[in-house]
Amino acid sequence: MRYLSDADVEALLPPPSEAVRLVREALVALSRGEAEVPPKPAVHAADGAFANAMPAAYPARKLLGCKWISIFPRNAAQGLPTASGLVVVNDGETGLPRALMAAGVLTAARTAAVTGACITALAPDGALVAFTGAGVQARTHLRVLDALGHRDVAVYARREAARRDLLAWAGEHVPDVRLTVTGDARSAVEGRSVVVTALSIGLTGVELDPSWVAPDALVLPLDYASSVGPELARDSLLVADHLPQFEAVRAVGSLGDYPPATAWTGELLAAPRPAGRVVCQNLGNGLSDLVVAAAVADAAESTGVGQLLDTGAA
DSSP: OEEEOHHHHHHHOOOHHHHHHHHHHHHHHHHTTOSBOOOOOEEEOSTTOEEEEEEEEEGGGTEEEEEEEEEOGGGGGGTOOSEEEEEEEEETTTOOEEEEEESHHHHHHHHHHHHHHHHHHHSOTTOOEEEEOOSHHHHHHHHHHHHHTOOEEEEEOSOHHHHHHHHHHHHHHOTTSEEEEESOHHHHHTTOSEEEEOSOTTOOSOOOOGGGSOTTOEEEESSTTSSSOHHHHHTSEEEESSHHHHHHHHHTTTTSSOOOOOEEHHHHHTSOOOSSOEEEEOOOOHHHHHHHHHHHHHHHHHHTOSEEOOOOOO
């Protein structure tokens, strides 16, 4: 089995347009029942910490694997990551593990690719994009938006230092993107046909006023209900990448008073864009991780990148 660090994964990621294609296929397969992806089982540690297992099988593509990710909010006080994890990619024919890789870079890239797949199918050409948050997801999303030709982006960030850092990063890495950064959420969101929210999950007092969001906008919350509250969800066509997982999250109250989702995201990706505002609550699923991880594993095997581990006999 080959072990790949975050640095290895970053070097081997498929180009953004290819990652978008891979996750689109995964989302459509999920909506058609062509892959087996159960709702994420969770186990809980002390002080609100928990971990999820995210298994997935896609027999038609001979894909099998699982992501294991832990969330420890109090790590921040110790200067440690609050989220950490690993992905294992198995051989779909023999079940033998092919690769074990760090999940941080992979998860960020997968999340941006899912956003890209939704924008490609559900946003107008040349859509003006708003993004809330200036962390890792802002950077991975800007790479995908640049690759897809969406280069007019307004970013809301609460801290001035974060705004400065993002502008400097963008000038170096995505110089063709016309980036506007602001400390006012309303000015970032109004008049934009795509709104992506990536503040902290569970943050309060940051819900977007529904009147700020265009009646035909595509809304992509990455932060559960922190920014896109129940009122905005009820006034939109609400879909989810994985309906059973969405219902499980809704049942434990993590989305507040959200209504049920009415369709799979993958259904919309394979059909004409519906009229009106669309909210895609893509909460993350193991198959989207797996298709990108398998591409990384293929590249590692063909280039010899990573550390070979002797797994021994089961």
